[in-house]
Amino acid sequence: MMNVLRAARSALDKLGVRFAVVLAVALLPLTIVSVLRSQSVISEARSQSEAALDGETLRVVSRELALIEEAKGAAIALAEVIPQLMANPESCMTSMKRIVDAQPFSFAGYYDLTGYIACSNADAPFSIGLTEDLKAQISDPRTTVLVNRDAPVSGTSVLYATSPMYNEDTEELTGFAAVSVPHQALAAASEKFTGNVAFLTLNWDGQILTSTMPLDRADQVLPIDGEIIDYLGRLEPFTRKDRTGVLRTYSVVPILNGQIYALGTWPEASISKNNFYMSSPGMFPALMWLASLAVAWFASSLLVTGHVLRLRNAMRSFTQDRSPTDIASFRNAPQELREVAQAHADMTDQLMRDEALLEDTVRQKEVLLREVHHRVKNNLQLIASIMNMQMRGSKSPEVHQLMRGLHDRVISLATIHRGLYQTTGLADVRVDELLAEIVQQVVRIGAVDHKAIEVKTQLDELHLNPDQAVPLSLMVTEALTNALKYIGAQEGQQPKLTVELRSLDGDMAEVLVKNTLPSVVAPPEKIESTGLGSQLLEAFCQQLYGEMEKSDDGKWFTVKVGFPVEELTPKPGE
Known part of the structure; x- marks a missing residue:
């Protein structure tokens, strides 16, 4: 988790x-307004689609309704004339x-309350029996339209209109006049639709009379919730899933005084079909927003961040490597x-000029410092020469020994200064x-009486301030002087x-x-005496912070x- 937060914080540190x-937040209100507007457009489009x-629906079933209305009129007329016929x-x-x-029409005739058809366009009277439809008509006698999937006369599926007939004297129900219209004739009068668009006509009992799709599959487009009769009284379009699970929009239009209803339906997806904006209102x-963000990002990269990155690289x-800045690229x-x-x-040019001036100054100081070391070395050698002349003229052994010690120390200092001005870096x-040169110098000068000394040096490479x-050089010189003294x-x-x-x-x-040491060794007290050599060794050791x-x-x-070896002091200008 900490790694994720650290990575997020590192990413937010970048200018891009x-x-x-910032651009995403700035464009977000416009995106919200666009989403709300899209929802409004979708709602308006849905209302227009429902209208x-x-x-x-009315347009498609109008010709079918005309045939049904004609059949009903014929049935009512037959109910008036059949008693005389x-x-x-x-x-x-x-x-x-x-x-x-x-x-x-495929049938015109009269049947009584038992289903016996005494007068019709058939060649002879026949009986259909007391069917469920006939029982419903007897219980509620009125002019209506019904469907018979297997009509006895035509042998096909028909839609028939019936009108009750009464005895003129007793006004008792005696039978029904009926006129049938084959569904083939209704299908020929209706338009053909492809896909899942369907237009149906239903009677007051919810029975499907006609359909623009095959009649045996017409009930599949009806709402899955409840019975269709429950929806026939709706005045506004509604949306429900059909019996196959497809979400549909339905429109129910009552016609023929509420005795027949026209129902039109198409899938909800039909509103947004082939329309990306309507099918994905939030996606557009x-x-x-993403396109605007990309354009803004490109503009910021072109105008700001690209030049900032170029300046950073410069x-x-x-x-x-002190590469100059190419102003032409900006x-x-x-x-x-x-x-x-x-x-x-301008700053880099000035800095390079200052560095060049500083390097020149450092070189001049190096030359001057080398000259100082050289002159100090020459002066010390001159002093050593004078001391050597004094030793030759001295008659006292004590003075001669004292001058010899001072002469060796001066020569050691001269050797150190010669090494300082000859070194490649100050x-x-x-x-x-x-140290190799000091050993050679001290042994050459100090071992006059011991010419056969075997000198062995083992010196690791070491750089010091x-x-x-x-x-260190003075301490080694003093130690060599004492060693040669008692060797x-x-x-x-x-x-x-x-x-x-x-x-x-x-x-x-x-x-x-x-x-x-010689076979006859001087007492250690004499070696570790408080003489000048021992004092100098202790003093130089303390300067080195050594033991x-x-x-x-x-x-x-x-x-x-x-x-301890101290960290080297950087050379001026480095």
């Missing part, structure tokens, strides 16, 4: 991401046949960024090279002198000077000093 967040469904059954049957031939504003290049940038780039270019000194190199060897052996410089782990170093160890095993006398 912050631009994107169109009402009109289309029944006096002559043959004449009645002839009249019924004439009516069927003249109209798009979201895409517009700064990095200057930091890494010619298309806004004025403010061009001014920033120009200020950066910020540090190669101590191993310097001059502040450490000078006291000796066992009988029949050659005197030996060893100088070692070791670079240790942990920024530590160690210097060791040891010499062989000194002296040891004497009877054959070797050892001086070992361990000290």
